[in-house]
């Protein structure tokens with residue numbers, strides 16, 4: 707970094723501030739931004755780590771689960787002490803992230819995210835990261851974010867494959883423009899049954915966080931794409947994604963997942 711460029715926040719963010727794509731202005735915007743990380747498992751934990759290191763102003767971490775031994779190969783924020791303590795993931799993640807970056811606000815929320823609390827959680831953030839492990843929660847988040855006009859970044863991983871989509875309400879497609887309603891219980895494969903490779907989760911999280919940093923620093927959208935990743939083959943395939951004019955969520959604004967059953 708040239709000596710005549712001061713680094714905002716001291717030396718900590720010098721490498722990001724030196725990046726033309728972020729710069730001091732972008733770094734300042736990040737320091738003024740709030741992000742909700744919904745789910746702190748394999749992809750959510752990696753998202754939270756990258757965001758905390760990048761100097762977000764405020765991170766809200768929502769997860770209802772406790773750290774288990776089978777989480778350690780894929781969930782990079784946790785260790786054996788968290789397993790022994792049966793620590794809630796949101797609290798264990800907050801503890802780890804505060805040790806990484808004490809300059810930012812980190813708020814753990816140990817709770818199940820449902821139609822009863824999602825709008826309040828989304829309302830506190832400028833952007834939401836999807837770290838959920840099921841499509842029901844993602845459709846709920848899609849409804850709440852589109853209704854509030856808040857951007858969110860979808861990310862899913864299964865086995866060695868992943869998908870990423872940045873949703874910018876009012877501009878590009880939402881999740882329901884691209885995917886139909888979730889299948890009935892038990893018909894969708896899960897990581898519990900199908901497995902997940904830790905590097906696939908990290909790759910999905912890295913791409914999601916990059917999309918989030920672009921939105922939060924005010925970068926112009928360079929198209930709307932659904933990214934399909936296969937880390938075993940080393941391939942990434944972006945496919946142009948378009949809004950459906952009759953989309954029940956962003957088209958007709960019928961937020962059915964937010965309504966009580």
Ligand SMILES: [Zn+2]
Nearest residue numbers: 880883953956
């Ligand atoms: Zn839509």
